[in-house]
Amino acid sequence: MLDLLHTLFDTADFPARWHCGNWTTAHGLVHIVADLAIFGAYLAIPLVLAWFVTRRRDVPFPRVMWLFVAFILSCGVGHLIEASLFWQPWYRFSATSKVITATVSWVTVIALVRVLPRALQLPGVERINDELQARMAEQVEAENRLRDTAEVLSATNEELERMNRELADFTHMVSHDLQEPLRKLVSFSELLVEDAGQALPEEARWDVQVISEAAVRMKDLVQSLVRLTRVGEEALAFASFPIADCIKAAREALDVAFLETNAEFVQPAELPEVMADRALFIQVFQNLMANALKFVDGQTPRVEITAERGEGAWIFGVRDAGIGIDPEHAQRIFAPFRRLHARSEYPGSGIGLAICRKVVERHRGAIWVESKPGEGAHFRFTLPDRERLLARTGPVPIVKSTPRD
Incomplete structure (x- = not known):
């Protein structure tokens, strides 16, 4: 390797360019100054291109740009060597530089030919302006629609x-x-x-x-x-509390009914903490459990609390082993004063499920029933997480004192 480098820079076989031919000082200086000026320009151009490519990550075909940097820089080095030959006759090194320049040049040509079809498909300035104006018109129209919607709201x-x-x-x-x-x-x-x-x-x-x-x-x-x-x-009195507290309070309010019917009560061992109006959800669980105790046909009532994790919300429910509900009435039963049975069969005002729906919807949740006649009913509702509730309702006042029962 050292021998190769020594040979590359060996000047013993060649005279300096000043001694080749009849050079006048003026003629030689013209060549030297011109080559140095070209080198300076060929050094500045790739530096500017490199700075531009590194600052703009969206430049199309960046590899071609870097090939241009290498091509122009190698050309500049060639002119610098040409100027130095007047004093230092390293013609072998000059030849090597020209080979490198030729190689980089043809690699750049091949790269240009390959990207040319894609470059021709790039939108022109006029097309970009037209698209920009169209988007601006769409944005103005959208703003007008938004303004109209805001006025309607x-x-x-x-x-x-x-x-x-x-x-x-x-x-x-x-x-x-x-x-x-x-x-x-x-x-x-x-x-x-x-x-x-x-x-x-x-x-x-x-x-x-x-x-x-x-x-x-x-x-x-x-x-x-x-x-x-x-x-x-x-106004909703939001507070963070274990949902088990609601279930316990609702269960205690129905103690007499549970004793009279000898009903079975089941709930998960672990239940989450939620953010909601505690008093209202006591009412929800109480209404659903009361219905589970009431709508039976001679059999011993069974009340089961269910809870599972949903996307951005908890899904709670009350499952019973009662008379069940025809699916075609699944929405009707949540309307105020809508009853599926005569008052003499099952007493009540017909308002309990309507209250449940009102409470759940005010918390940005949903309530529904899964049931078939004779197979019991499973009333389920969603209670969104605090983050999703805040996103839908805005800032929520947090009650730090003991929630009302």
Whole structure:
């Protein structure tokens, strides 16, 4: 290797260029200055290209650009060697430099030929401008649609606020103005029976009883309607708590019913912590468990709590071994006052599942039932994680004190 390098830079066989021919000083300096100037330019050009390629990662065909850098730089080195030959006659080194330059040049040519079809497909400036203008027009149109949608949403929000105020007024009226006459109707029906005593005919006594029972039922319906309305009106008191606390509170509220029916109760050993309105979900579990105890056909009730992890949410449920539900009624049962059975068969106001749906939907979840007649029912609902709940509702106030029961 050392011998090769020594031979490459050996100048013994050649005279310096000044001594080859009849060079005048002026003629020689023209060649030298021109070669040095070309070398300076051929050094600056690849440096600028290299700086550009390293700064712009989206440059098409970067390998070709680097080949241009190598090609121009090798040409510049050749001119530098040509200028030095006037004093240092290393013609072998000059020949080697020219071979390298020729090789790099043809590699660059081949690379250019290969990328030429793809380069021809690159969009021109006019096409890019047209596409940019089209995108800008689409963006302006989208902004106009967004502005129109915002105006519609604003008007809708105002209408919803007005309806909420009317609903609040209606709830107040139902809660106070309607319940008072019903209470009087029940009370005076009882007083009528007491005052008349034996003088009141049996048929009239029966009529009064029918009136009283109807008034009591109407009073229950009014109270159920008020409860449903308040569930949708009251601000949610968000707090982080173990969902097992809700289930325990709901179970304790139904202790008497569990004892009377000798019902079996099953729940998972481990349950997660969630963020929600604790009091409302106690009501949800209580309503679902009460239905599981009620809708049976002679068999011993069984109430099973289920919980599984979903995508961005927990899926809780209450499974029973009762009479089941026809799938065609799976949505109808969540509407207020919708009943599938006569009141004489299964008592109730028909508002419990509607309240459950209202609570779950206010927490941006969903509720549904999986059931077939005679095979029991599995009521399930989703409760989104805190992050997803925040993304849908915005900042949520966190209650640090003990949640209300």
